Amino acid sequence: MALLPHTAQAASSYPVPRPITGQQIIHDPTVIHLKSGGYAAYSTGGIIGARLSKDGKQWDDAGNAFAEPPSWWYEYNNTGDPWAPDISYRAGKYWLYYAVSSWGTNHSAIGVATSRSGLPGTWTDHGKVFTSETTDHWNAIDPALIKADGKLWMSFGSYWTGIRMVELNERTGKAVPGAPVHHLATRPDLPYAVEGPYIVKHGRYYYLFASYDACCSGVNSTYKIKAGRSTDIKGPYVDSEGKPLLEGGGDLVLEGHGRFIGTGGQSVFQDKGEDWLAYHYYDAEDSGTPKLGLNKLSWQANGWPIVL
Template sequence: MLRTRAVAALAVVVGVLLATLPPAATAADYPDPQTVTGDTAIHDPTMIRLKDGSYVAYSTHGRLEARVSKDRTHWERAAVDAFATPPAWWYAYNDTADPWAPEITYRAGTYWLYYSLSSWGSNHSAIGVATSASGRPGTWTDRGKVFASETGDAWNAIDPYVVEDGDQLWMAFGSYWSGIRMIRLDPRTGKAHTADTAVRHLATRPDLPYAVEAPAIVKHGAYWYLFNSYDACCSGLSATYKIKVGRATSLTGPYTDSGGTPMLRGGGDLLLAGHGRYIGPGGQSLMRDRGAHVLVHHYYDGEDDGAPKLGLNELRWGEDGWPSVV
């Protein structure tokens, strides 16, 4: 009898606790990405609108796979990747010279393409850079290594994101290890600054394996906003990737979420998570297009055996200054 009463009392307590928890996310909690057609099988995308109004997207694998579009809706695989052949130095970081997670920018009349080289589970990694006058596939000239990490370092030099602050140029990067880091770049070369060699710390989480990666940063109003991917990428239907955001008054931080928790202590407001067929969104970049900030990411398609697909969501800025996806 006592055991029965104890079980009944425990059930009541559990019921009360469950009733106070927020409901599990449903498809209605997050908007679907923009409808896209054509060749949209893509991973870790970066995108830019070119001078003629057309779009190009580069992504992980190949020699940085390339896709082109006239309207940001219908996409076709380009006849060539970013590179026709891999630079010889790539082979020092993986034996297939397979680059990951590119990031394209336009600065000083030149397109700049940053990219990662590594092997799974290692921080023997490097970030490289190439330049092009047009930004089109097959036109890139490699400029070599920007920054590297080795097995004794507390960071991982992959997933670059480059951002300007006045006349200064910065690169955020990072994956697992101690999370998201930032270094200053030389605007002339686009590579690590030789006079300012500090490796700054922007975000991490308190639990191993510090699953934070793929930073992207944008300024809106008085704040800089840092978007990161959290949890498990690259596992199709089992992916738990999601995107969180925090902000700071300085590009180099400290970043906090809307509740004041520092991103260096695991903070971050959940911006986009899996819902319906759209599993594990992340690997994001940001693009400014026609007055709007566009979140460029991949997800795993629950209706196509977990294949990675292109996701595009515009950001809407609330009266409180925080973004949401639409």
């Protein structure tokens, strides 16, 4: 369907997620096709909850990334509860970024762990990557990595003036000391309800996907996925009408439709040369239970993404 991305799309015309079986419950998924074959998905819930699949359709509960929370997590919440992981492969190993925080505060931290296999139970934690405090104008949660211009970048952010980005040291995987914190997207009004960034390169553009409005309220969630693009990784990002994401712009990519409520917490992964959008939705036919959504991500002739 060749709808322009800024054209309002009837709920009935959004594609349904790819049918999956097994353990479907997930929140804030990050998915990767493992070098050893099969797929791994990590998520908010548990000590970074893990799902494994041989074919991307049948998913099995695989426990947690860690057997127990690293002790430093308790500086940021009293349950050692991590959020919104991001998995990538670089320099011969898998890198798992995640956030630790408490609801309603930007006293937050992003951490990183590495593994040779990417499988649950094999991760070694390396501590803090980047932090925020209540005096900062950003919130250090929802990390996502991208390599661009010969450098490693981490986008992040939730509310607190929106989406930010900082350069990482490629060897350590941690923020370059003193590196500027770039501002990529926000909303014009409090509480600046945009979070969960993910940046991908397609053609000559970098595309910033983010979750807008409210998550985590079951069938009352209003989460939706929007996008903008830029020829420079640092921005400015604009939507298809040229409105900057720093001024509340953003093309609607996917929103709630039918039983699939509050689509968001998204990430993008490549599989056999194709781009896939992974996200969670709240199932209106199952008491608002959060479940894994997978849709192929295609690119229109005008360069803008569309979900199939």
